[in-house]
Amino acid sequence: MRIFTNEVATVNALERADSRIDAFAWQDPLAFGRLVAGNDLEAFANARSFAYAAAHWDEDNVVEEDFKLRNMELTSAFESGDDVCLLFGGSLTDQLQLSQILGWLSERPIPEQAKAKLMQVDGPLSVFGDGALLEIAKVAETIPAGIHAIYAIAWDAVSGADPFAVEAAMERAASEGLASLAAGLARWLQELPSQENGLSITQLQTLDAVRLGIRSPRDLFAAVQATEATPFRINWEFWAVVDGLCSGSDPLLRTASGEPFLCPPRDLAFEAFDAQNLELTERGEALLAGRGNYLGSSFPERWLGGFKIDAESGVFWDYASRKIVGAARV
Numbered sequence: 338m339r340i341f342t343n344e345v346a347t348v349n350a351l352e353r354a355d356s357r358i359d360a361f362a363w364q365d366p367l368a369f370g371r372l373v374a375g376n377d378l379e380a381f382a383n384a385r386s387f388a389y390a391a392a393h394w395d396e397d398n399v400v401e402e403d404f405k406l407r408n409m410e411l412t413s414a415f416e417s418g419d420d421v422c423l424l425f426g427g428s429l430t431d432q433l434q435l436s437q438i439l440g441w442l443s444e445r446p447i448p449e450q451a452k453a454k455l456m457q458v459d460g461p462l463s464v465f466g467d468g469a470l471l472e473i474a475k476v477a478e479t480i481p482a483g484i485h486a487i488y489a490i491a492w493d494a495v496s497g498a499d500p501f502a503v504e505a506a507m508e509r510a511a512s513e514g515l516a517s518l519a520a521g522l523a524r525w526l527q528e529l530p531s532q533e534n535g536l537s538i539t540q541l542q543t544l545d546a547v548r549l550g551i552r553s554p555r556d557l558f559a560a561v562q563a564t565e566a567t568p569f570r571i572n573w574e575f576w577a578v579v580d581g582l583c584s585g586s587d588p589l590l591r592t593a594s595g596e597p598f599l600c601p602p603r604d605l606a607f608e609a610f611d612a613q614n615l616e617l618t619e620r621g622e623a624l625l626a627g628r629g630n631y632l633g634s635s636f637p638e639r640w641l642g643g644f645k646i647d648a649e650s651g652v653f654w655d656y657a658s659r660k661i662v663g664a665a666r667v
Contacts, residue, residue, distance in 0.1 A: 338454075339414040340474050341438065342424040343431045347462050347470065354471040361410045367433035368525065369574045371640035372496040376441045378408040388640075392577055393600075415442070415449040422477040424470070427459040428569035432521035433495060439485055440492030455480045459517055460567060487513055491522060495642040500529060500652050503642070504661050520567070528641050529654040532662055534624050535631030539578055544589060544621055552593070552614040554579060576600050579615070584637045589621035
């Protein structure tokens with residue numbers, strides 16, 4: 338059996354439990370940066386490499402090569418005579434990773450689809466010991482066609498340009514009892530600008546933590562992670578959120594020194610990074626006090642899956658109805 342799972346740490350744990358295991362990490366923080374629609378893994382590797390490079394995570398050619406090697410392992414596994422276990426947790430990132438694999442597999446020959454076996458847990462895989470993870474993987478079960486289809490639909494929705502399709506996928510997942518997928522997609526929708534103030538939930542949580550006196554980037558990451566029912570972000574992903582709040586002609590956060598926010602991994606200057614303290618700007622304080630809307634003035638554009646959030650996007654999350662709406666109160 339070959340195992341595809343969420344991250345390198347899980348692969349290492351499985352291999353410590355049994356050195357004969359062939360395990361591979363389908364690791365990618367899919368809640369970060371732009372996604373391209375469809376199930377062409379080669380095209381995805383190319384486009385995704387530019388998202389990593391734009392965030393200064395690595396050179397685009399290095400990232401693309403890593404993704405292509407990962408894609409080769411997946412294709413080889415399903416073309417082999419072995420069963421393939423998909424082992425994932427319940428976080429948003431895990432559910433998106435699983436959706437991407439099943440979306441790709443939905444366009445493969447039926448005999449290959451039949452090799453896939455699924456085992457997922459509601460929470461994080463990291464709470465399980467090495468041996469326990471291996472035992473969990475061993476009891477993976479064949480994926481029913483209906484469940485396979487719902488995950489494929491979820492990937493099409495998240496990587497596409499229509500958040501209403503994500504909402505529909507969330508509702509379908511909930512109706513079919515796929516609690517982790519439904520919860521993950523619901524959490525994804527909360528990263529849309531809110532109708533109330535134009536902020537995503539992560540942006541709002543970050544500003545509120547600074548208001549409460551948490552000023553260093555690492556402490557902010559820990560504080561915001563603690564608000565998540567099932568944490569899904571890596572720290573570098575969070576630094577990009579903070580960088581966005583510090584950017585533009587009228588930012589919501591600034592460094593106490595007045596210097597531009599140093600966002601790793603630029604030059605890997607971690608000593609200078611750790612020395613930074615953040616504070617609210619006048620505009621940030623106003624938004625937290627319920628005055629104004631982030632989208633009513635300048636703000637850095639960003640991507641959520643395949644959906645571009647800018648002054649023209651016109652799609653918002655309404656916390657009162659827990660629905661997407663098409664107009665903001667600016």
